[in-house]
Amino acid sequence: MNPIRHTTAAAPKAALALLAAAAALVAAPLTATAQQGPIKIGFMLPYTGTYASLGDNIEKGFRLLVQEQGGKLAGREIQYFKVDDESEPSKATDNVAKLIKRDQVDVLVGTVHSGVALAMARAARESNTLLIIPNAGAGDITGPLCSPGIVRSSFSNWQPAYAMGVVAGSKGVKRAMTITWNYAAGTESVKGFAEGLEKSGGKVIKELNLPFPGVEFQALLTEIAAQKPDAVYSFFAGGAAVKFVKDYDAAGLRRTIPLYGPGFLTDGTLEAQGAAAQGMLTTLHYADNLDTPRNNAFRKSYALTYKANADVYSVQGYDAAQILAAGLAAVKGDMKQRDAMNAAMRKVTVDSPRGKFTISPAGNPVQDIYLREVKGNYNEFRSIAVKSLADPARGCKL
Ligand code: BEZ
Numbered sequence: 001m002n003p004i005r006h007t008t009a010a011a012p013k014a015a016l017a018l019l020a021a022a023a024a025l026v027a028a029p030l031t032a033t034a035q036q037g038p039i040k041i042g043f044m045l046p047y048t049g050t051y052a053s054l055g056d057n058i059e060k061g062f063r064l065l066v067q068e069q070g071g072k073l074a075g076r077e078i079q080y081f082k083v084d085d086e087s088e089p090s091k092a093t094d095n096v097a098k099l100i101k102r103d104q105v106d107v108l109v110g111t112v113h114s115g116v117a118l119a120m121a122r123a124a125r126e127s128n129t130l131l132i133i134p135n136a137g138a139g140d141i142t143g144p145l146c147s148p149g150i151v152r153s154s155f156s157n158w159q160p161a162y163a164m165g166v167v168a169g170s171k172g173v174k175r176a177m178t179i180t181w182n183y184a185a186g187t188e189s190v191k192g193f194a195e196g197l198e199k200s201g202g203k204v205i206k207e208l209n210l211p212f213p214g215v216e217f218q219a220l221l222t223e224i225a226a227q228k229p230d231a232v233y234s235f236f237a238g239g240a241a242v243k244f245v246k247d248y249d250a251a252g253l254r255r256t257i258p259l260y261g262p263g264f265l266t267d268g269t270l271e272a273q274g275a276a277a278q279g280m281l282t283t284l285h286y287a288d289n290l291d292t293p294r295n296n297a298f299r300k301s302y303a304l305t306y307k308a309n310a311d312v313y314s315v316q317g318y319d320a321a322q323i324l325a326a327g328l329a330a331v332k333g334d335m336k337q338r339d340a341m342n343a344a345m346r347k348v349t350v351d352s353p354r355g356k357f358t359i360s361p362a363g364n365p366v367q368d369i370y371l372r373e374v375k376g377n378y379n380e381f382r383s384i385a386v387k388s389l390a391d392p393a394r395g396c397k398l
Helices: 003-008 013-036 052-068 089-102 114-127 158-170 184-198 218-227 238-250 270-277 293-306 312-330 338-347
Strands: 039-045 076-084 107-109 130-133 150-152 175-181 203-210 231-235 259-262 281-284 349-352 355-359 365-375 378-389
Touching: 039 052, 039 089, 052 076, 052 238, 052 293, 052 312, 076 089, 089 107, 089 114, 107 312, 114 130, 114 150, 114 184, 130 312, 130 338, 158 184, 158 231, 158 259, 158 281, 158 365, 158 378, 175 184, 175 218, 184 203, 184 231, 203 218, 218 238, 231 238, 238 270, 281 378, 293 312, 312 338, 312 349, 338 355
Parallel strands: 039 076, 039 107, 107 130, 130 150, 175 203, 175 231, 231 259, 259 281
Antiparallel strands: 281 365, 349 355, 355 365, 365 378
16 A cells, blocks of 8 residues: 555644655655766767767767866766767658657767768757857858757868869969869858859859769769869868779879868878878868877877877867856756857867867857968968858858
8 A cells, every 4th residue: 555645635734744854855865966967068960970080089089188188078967879870861850859769868979971961950959958069160050050958069161162262263263173072061052152152253154963873983073174263162071082082093183183172081091192192281270290289189089088199070079078167167068058058058168189270150150260281291371261251151040
């Protein structure tokens, strides 16, 4: 028989008070334990396919920051959940539901591919789950889809592309061709490049495209050779970037038509690209040899932990954890205070290996974009291409 039900109806006041006190004693430690429970992080990243190494390095960077903090953020243990999104937009809604509904994560961290990230952003908004994007640059996420609960630790596709257009223009490029995949990252990257180039009177004379994640470049390279532009601008990343840079070289184009791109073309890829990438100029918010105490310490810690060199993706993962840590610190680990936490993540100045950066009202890093040159296995800093570049955040209304 249930003793509580049995006593309630006829119990004298003193007995009820005793019961209430006993119940409070039982409840108090439970509540405290619940508040001390782990924060559940859901990594939705590509662990297979052309972007596999990018996803892997993002996770490594994130875990490194948490490890450096003793495995906790704002006093809370961190528990990880993982889904391989395969860079496959058609599976993205189901994949993100696994983390939100099945695993009930507190924070989503992902992803690399812009098309997949757009689905994640919609799901995060609908479920009010905090989303930290450690790569995908889709303009809409910090444009029309912007939200106080979504923040990027990386870039918008426009940022490094626009900077490369400015650099190409300063080098006298008047007629450029572009080649990329036919999805948001590629098309937005080409648009940003054209915008930067047009500032000095240059023009994109022809845009070449192929479906993601295709790597059949030969016919397109033949067309480039026939058109003889002043330069080629290209967005590819991961395994496909390795193949593209090698194919461009093998086609004999490297010496006559400079190949430019956002730094994804040569980041995390140089060992495999070898001689084909030497001397290439790219623009990005990170360079391997930034000689600052922050970058040197980060690279050392990363190399010691993983026996591998950090790249831009490792930095973006590390900074995603830094932004989360700032938000959690502001609310002393209490994720129920989401508004205060969201606001704190917008106010932080991130002390990143790339250099300090702030977050725009739309949730995107405001950061220096560097011009880098490939030397051996490193993307070396040459100059600041554009200082404190903010994404235009077109269509973002908060
Ligand atoms: C993107 O899809 O947004 C992306 C993928 C790889 C590198 C950079 C951007």
